[in-house]
Amino acid sequence: MSGRDTVATGRPRGIFRRETKGFSAAPVTVRVERGRVVTFARLLGETDPVCTDVAAARAQGHPDVVAPPSFPMVVEMLANEERSRQGEPNPTEVIGCDFHHLLHGEQHYIYEGLVFAGDEVTVGTTVLDFYDKRGGLLEFVVLESTIHHDDRGVLVRATRTLLHRLDR
Amino acid sequence: MSEPAPGTVLPDLAFGPISRTLLALYAGVSGDHDPVHIDVDFAREAGLPDVFAHGMLSFGVLARVVTRWSGVAALRSFRARFVSITHVHDLITCRGTVTEYREEGGERRARIDLVVTAQDGRRTLTGEAVVAIGRFWDRPA
Numbered sequence: 001m002s003g004r005d006t007v008a009t010g011r012p013r014g015i016f017r018r019e020t021k022g023f024s025a026a027p028v029t030v031r032v033e034r035g036r037v038v039t040f041a042r043l044l045g046e047t048d049p050v051c052t053d054v055a056a057a058r059a060q061g062h063p064d065v066v067a068p069p070s071f072p073m074v075v076e077m078l079a080n081e082e083r084s085r086q087g088e089p090n091p092t093e094v095i096g097c098d099f100h101h102l103l104h105g106e107q108h109y110i111y112e113g114l115v116f117a118g119d120e121v122t123v124g125t126t127v128l129d130f131y132d133k134r135g136g137l138l139e140f141v142v143l144e145s146t147i148h149h150d151d152r153g154v155l156v157r158a159t160r161t162l163l164h165r166l167d168r
Numbered sequence: 169m170s171e172p173a174p175g176t177v178l179p180d181l182a183f184g185p186i187s188r189t190l191l192a193l194y195a196g197v198s199g200d201h202d203p204v205h206i207d208v209d210f211a212r213e214a215g216l217p218d219v220f221a222h223g224m225l226s227f228g229v230l231a232r233v234v235t236r237w238s239g240v241a242a243l244r245s246f247r248a249r250f251v252s253i254t255h256v257h258d259l260i261t262c263r264g265t266v267t268e269y270r271e272e273g274g275e276r277r278a279r280i281d282l283v284v285t286a287q288d289g290r291r292t293l294t295g296e297a298v299v300a301i302g303r304f305w306d307r308p309a
Contacts, residue, residue, distance in 0.1 A: 040197045043190070044228040045183060050240060066240050070228035077199025099202050100214040104223040108247040114240065168215040 014139040015164050017096040018130050026088045027124040027148075030078040034065055034117035041068050054117075067115035072156045073107070075115065075147055079123035091125045095141055098164060105140060106161040113155040115147065121155065122148045128159075137167045171278075171301065176266045178237050178280070183229045184259040186221050191256070194225050221258070223250035226284050226293050230262040234280055237264075238299040244277060248295035259287045264297065275300045 034054065041051040049056035050066050057065045067075075080090040115121065128142040140163045147156040188206075195206045200222055203210035211219045227248045235243060254260060264280045271277075278301050284293035 036197065040228075043193055043197055044225070044232065046232060048232075048236060048240065068228060069231035069235060069240065069243055069246055070224050073200070073224050074198050081199065099204055099210070102202065102204070104250050106247070106249045107224065107227060108245070110245045111243050 014130075014132065014136060015096055015098050015101065015166070016130055016139055016141050017094070020095050020127050021130055023091070023094055023127045025079075025091045025094070025125045026083060026086075027122050028079050028082040028086065028088070029120055029122045030075060030082050032067060032075065032078075032115060032117055032119045032121065036074065037065050037067050037071065037117045040071060040074060041065075044068065044070070057116075062114070062116060064117040067117070069109065069111070071115060072109055072145075072147055072158050075121060075123060075156075076125070076145055076158065076160075079125075091127060091143055092162075095127055095143075097162065101164040101166055101168075103163050103165055104160070105163045106159075108159040110157040111155070112157065113149070113152050115155050119149055122150075124148070134167075137165070139164045139166065171269070172266050174266055174268050178233050178264040178266070181229065181233050181236075181262040182259065183262065185257045186225075186254060186260070188219065188256055190225075191219060191221060194222055198222065198224065200224065218256055220256065221254035223248070223254075223293065226250075226254055226260060226262075227295075229260070230264075230282055230284055230293060230295070231297075233262045233264040233282070234297045234299060238278075238301070242299045242301065244273070244298040244300055246295065246297045248282070248293055250293055252290055252292050254284075254286065254292045258292075260292065261285050261287075269301070272298075273300075277301065 038052050051068050125145040128144045130141050132139050143160045145158040148154050191205050262284050264282050267279050267281050280297045282295040
């Protein structure tokens with residue numbers, strides 16, 4: 001813990017590796033499987049057949065079922081799995097996430113195009129910033145990801161804020 | 169049918185109660201394997217009384233309030249703040265309120281304020297969605 005600031009409480013300031021600000025995880029390409037999209041959508045109770053029924057999706061002019069709005073998180077998780085397979089570090093490992101303290105603070109998506117089953121998409125993630133609240137009892141990290149398709153360009157821009165709650 | 173006036177509340181969506189089975193299935197299908205959501209031993213080791221729900225599970229259900237009105241293709245952005253923990257057995261209610269219309273990106277867009285509450289009135293998520301609007305409100309819900 002040497003080299004970290006200490007707050008008034010005497011608690012070492014944070015667990016995140018602040019020196020990783022600006023780190024970009026290796027972009028990796030993953031395939032969006034239809035079964036995963038449909039199972040995910042059904043679990044959330046999705047009733048729009050465009051997300052669960054390929055015939056309904058095609059009837060509306062889509063090439064395959066459409067990934068629901070929260071599916072980009074799944075794509076990011078797939079990208080992490082792919083990085084692990086390639087021996088590349090994941091952003092959450094690089095920044096030093098500790099699941100004993102970790103919470104999801106905020107999630108923001110900008111949708112520039114739909115993600116369809118069958119797509120091969122490339123995912124890149126950058127460590128944007130770290131900050132503290134409540135005298136360092138809460139420490140935050142902001143991660144920015146893009147999901148990109150070779151022909152259709154950027155499909156989703158994702159900003160994820162994670163935090164360590166250090167008061168327990 | 170005309171454009172819903174600002175202040176119009178979209179039909180609420182109730183979901184739950186959140187079961188341990190649901191959390192296990194969500195962990196599996198989402199790829200979010202953080203043990204704090206599925207392993208009570210780990211949760212206790214972390215100083216928590218029990219496992220708790222993934223924030224993104226509520227996000228996913230809440231998004232349906234918007235997309236069953238607009239369709240998935242009309243969604244332009246979605247912002248969620250996870251303001252408190254969703255516990256096992258919580259029954260959540262997802263609500264969207266149309267707040268304003270504006271011209272942006274060469275199209276007309278609606279802004280929708282979002283909130284998820286548990287059965288005791290506790291807010292678990294607040295947020296905002298932006299959708300492009302056309303004549304999609306004539307779509308069957």
